[in-house]
Amino acid sequence: MKKLLTASLLGLAVAAASSAHARDYDNVRIGVDVPYEPMEYRTAEGELTGFDIDLGNALCERIGVTCEWVEQEWDGIIPGLMSRNYDAIMSSMTINDERRQQVLFSDPYITMPSAWFAPASLDISEANEETLAGKTIGVQRGTLQDNYVTDNFSSVADISRYSTAD
Known part of the structure; x- marks a missing residue:
């Protein structure tokens, strides 16, 4: 079973930032579920890091805004977006039909298999x-x-x- 990881709605936030009818963005608030190593987690010093964080920061730098990372537990990540607690989700979200009915997705940027662990x-x-x-x-x-x-x-x-x- 492969897990498609997406920068959910980051594309929407980027599009909104460049739209003539959108508010001016100085920063983009991005919802993220921490910890989910190696995608997003905190270092021993408490710094937020990981693949999604690095990619998100690079995208924000490219469009000239600051990323503001908003931590949210997974089961509340879509409701948090709908409540406008953040502008986008970038947290290793699998694309499926149920989620497509609620949010827009970017193109997948990584594929990762699931794994089983047992003694x-x-x-x-x-x-x-x-x-x-x-x-x-x-x-x-x-x-x-x-x-x-x-x-x-x-x-x-x-x-x-x-x-x-x-």
């Missing part, structure tokens, strides 16, 4: 109903992976949902 002692070489029966699966709430696990394994496994990837 080696479980000896699970393939994720299927038989190997996951009776197990507990942890996922980040509201993600593509949450939907996949719920659709495919909720009848045989317990699902624990977490607000962050940590």
Whole structure:
């Protein structure tokens, strides 16, 4: 299962910044779910960094605005945009039909596969109903992976949902 990562709505913010009818932008507020290494996270010194952060800062520099990063937990990231808490989302968001009904997307800029992790002692070489029966699966709430696990394994496994990837 591949995860399409997008600069959700950054293109819209850029277009708005150059539109004759839009407000003048000195800064663009970008919603981001931290931590999600290596895409966005804080260093030991507390500095916000990662691929999405570096790319967003480069895009903002290119159009002559300052990026203002607004941290938001994943399950509230689209509602935060709709409430105008920020102008765009740049936080490794998978493009799917449900989200397309709510927000506009840029072109994908990276593809990243999902991964399963389990203690080696479980000896699970393939994720299927038989190997996951009776197990507990942890996922980040509201993600593509949450939907996949719920659709495919909720009848045989317990699902624990977490607000962050940590």
